Amino acid sequence: MRFEPRLLDEIRARLTLSDIVARRVTWDRRKTQPGKGDYWACCPFHQEKSPSFHVDDRRNRYKCFGCGASGDHFTFVCETEGLSFPESVERLAEQAGVALPAPDPQAAKREKKRAGLADICEMAAQFFQSEYAGPRGEQARAYTAKRGLMPQTLREFRFGYAPDSRNALKSYLADRDVPETAMVEAGLVIRPDDGRPGYDRFRGRLMIPIQDDRGRVVAFGGRTLLPDGQPKYLNSPETPLFHKGVMLFNAHRAREPAFKTGEAVVVEGYLDAIALWQAGIQHVVASLGTAFTEDQVVRLWKFAPEPVICFDGDAAGVSAAHRAIDRIFPVLRSGYSFQFSFLPDGMDPDDLVKEKGLDGFRQEVGKAQALFDAVWEREISASRIDTPERKAALEKRFDDLIGTIRDERVRRRYQLDLKFKLSNLFFEQARQNRRDGKKTSDNPSGLGLARERVATSNAFGTERLVLGICMRFPHLLDRNFERFSGLPFTNDLHLQLRDVLCRIVDDLEAAPIAQLTSSFDEPLREIMNEMMLETIGLQEQRKAEFSVLNHRFPLLKSNPPEDFVEAAYLHFLDQLELNALEEELSGELANADEQLDENSWARIQALTQDLSRRREECARDEADLAERAKKIRTSPPVAAAQ
CATH class of the missing domain: 3.90.580.10 (Zinc finger, CHC2-type domain)
Structure with a gap:
């Protein structure tokens, strides 16, 4: 409208x-x-x-x-x-108190038709509920009792039963003057193409109404009660009221709890959603058993900025999550993403709640992977990277997927993070192969080699820290590229690594990472290893990434806010530039001992004033950061998404 x-x-x-x-x-x-x-x-x-x-x-x-x-x-x-x-x-x-104009005649006609279909679905819901409570609903009641569903839950979700009859619902609706054409349009009756009489779509099934955002019944989900009945779940077809690719089961109940908590949980089936709702997770929705669509993805972001997709940990659940990833990527935007929680193999949310309770479920969801990590694991787990061609193929798969992201800022962030993570993976894999190829070695760790070839200086630790932060948070490098590219590093290896990082960022889409990492000389390889990795196998790589960086900057272990990390990073850049100013002033003073003219004196005065101002700013920033760091250390950890 x-x-x-x-x-x-x-x-x-x-x-x-x-x-x-x-x-x-x-x-x-x-x-x-x-x-x-x-x-x-x-x-x-x-x-x-x-x-x-x-x-x-x-x-x-x-x-x-x-x-x-x-x-x-x-x-x-x-x-x-x-x-x-x-x-x-x-x-x-x-x-x-403002009156809205009446809709145009065609829109009013369509709305009247939809309202009429909703009335028919409501009649059907009442019929199924009465059958559930009657003699023919005994099997359905036994099933819900076995599932542990409470009377309050059964009433809230309006559980019903469709009798095992071809025309029980059809006759009920016909007695209330509902035309058969309307029953067909509402998805309740099937009319064969050969002209035979229409018959009930749902027969011998436990019935669960599907409601829209206003709480109106617009469709149904039916579960077979036979051990070998097929299909196990049957949903209403597409109708003027019901669009599977847009709707989310339980959305009208979950919306307000999700806004209050800032959290949303997404499960595969409506019975899983009902079980979690009964257990106390009221910000839960289900995808109605269909693959995620872009419309559903965008809609879920109205519930929470990072909903948790909670799927079974078996092959089918992982496969469903991977399909969801491909639908999510094109519509990613700043501040909005998803997390993925894979439950222990063989368990669904209902099983987990029954076995481990609400706290057990929250603990599992608290382990949810970020979208980036889920994508990384999906591609790496199915890849071999033992040849240049296979490395290139892996990099192309990532590039193709990230290329679907329409938001330019998010796409570049993913490209940066991916390039650095791939360089880390390819480098460590090559290093592992070299180490495995040497039967004996006086220095198996390789870390000493880097240290022997690096001369220490006053700025050594800060330079190493800045480079490590750039490799772990490449978006900070990208955001401060001009300043970083001109940093006055005093160490030759640090200068080489600075140029490599700048090349990755400056030529983001054209630089093949496998080719770039293969061109590193041994000292450069070793300094990257010292900053990012311990000497371990590839399977344990994720656990040890940036272990030395964390040692130099221990607060990173507390997952500080991103704005704090950026403030600290800028402070470290200030320190390096301050060191360069001090060196420049020392050089001017040394020259002044031999020859002091008016120009030299002017330069010395300007440098002294600039240095004094920068020192005061650095001292204030350092004090502010120290105060913030103290609060971060003493504040309780942020609760995981539930």
């Missing part, structure tokens, strides 16, 4: 934006100035400790200076309550 700008302006004029936003945030008293319509709070769209979310009542706009979220009344309601734009307009218009 389209709305005139005048109508939207009238709604905005009648409702104060800060009043709508205040339902989700607490205003910061120090920065907020209500008299000026100026409000500040911690952002409701991402986690932060200092308020960077701003509401301007005069302009009817909000903006977060941390994550970039922005919009007006309607955008805020859409993003925080999971509503479509027309739904948000309807809700706010009702609050504002």
Whole structure:
């Protein structure tokens, strides 16, 4: 439905934006100035400790200076309550007392038809419920009792039973003057092409209504009660009311709990979703047994920025997750992703809750992999990288997948992280092969070689730390490329590695990583190994990555916020530039001992003033970082997604 700008302006004029936003945030008293319509709070769209979310009542706009979220009344309601734009307009218009125009005749006709089909589905739901409670529902009741479903759950989800009859539902609806054509259109009756009488689609099945965002019954899922019955689950077909590729089971119940917790759990089947809901995980939805679609992916982000896809750990569950990955990648955008939780082999969410309880399920979900890690594991587990051709093939598969990401910023972030991770993998694999090919070695670890060829200096540790951070957080290198590329490293190997990292970033899409890593000389290989890896096999590689970096920068083990890591990184860059300034001043002073003219004195004065200013700034930054580090060490760990 389209709305005139005048109508939207009238709604905005009648409702104060800060009043709508205040339902989700607490205003910061120090920065907020209500008299000026100026409000500040911690952002409701991402986690932060200092308020960077701003509401301007005069302009009817909000903006977060941390994550970039922005919009007006309607955008805020859409993003925080999971509503479509027309739904948000309807809700706010009702609050504002603004009458909405009648829809056009064709739209009204379509809506009336959909409402009529919803009424028929509601009649069917009532019929199935009565059959479940009656004599013919004994087998269905025995099944739900075996599954441990409680009476409250059965009522909430309106469990029913479809009798094993060709026309039980059809006759029930016909007695209520429902035309057979409408029964067919609602997906409840099948009409054969050869002209024979229509018959019930669902027969001898436990019935679970599927409801839309407004709670209306629009379709059904039926589970066979026969041990060898096929198909095991049968859903309604596509109808004017029901679109499998858009809908999520239990969405209307899960939406509010998901917004409150900032979390969402996605499972494969509706019985799994019902079991988790009964156990207390109310922010759970199911995908109705179909492969994920882009529409469902985008819709899930209205529930939480990083929903957890919780699939069985067997081959079928892993395969379903891998199919989901391919659907997710094209629509990835900043601040939104997915996590993947693979349950112990042979167990589904219902089994896990029954065996280990709610805490056991949360513990498993807390181990969820980030999307990047799931993709990495998918490709690496099925790849051999023992030849240049196979390495190139692996790199191409990653490039093709990442190339589908439409968001340029996210695509570049993935490209950076992937290139560095592949260089690490190829380097360690080649190093492992060389070590295996040597029967004896005076120095099997190889780490000493790098240390022998590296001369120490005052800046040695900071240089090594900056390079390690660049390799672990390549987006920081990318964001500060010009500054990093000109850093005055004092160590020759550090300079070589700086140039290699700059080459990867500067020529991101054209630089074949396998070819680049094969060109490294031995000292450069060893210094990369010292910063990133211990001497271990490839299978254990992930556990030991950046172990030396963590030793130099122990706070990284606490997973500090990204803005803290960036602030620390910039501080280390400042230190290296400060060291270079001190060297330059020392050189000028040494020359002044032999010959001091007006120009030399001017340079010395300028360097001294600049150095004094930079030292003060570095000292302040160091004190601020130390204070933040202290809070990070003492604060409790962030709870895992559930």
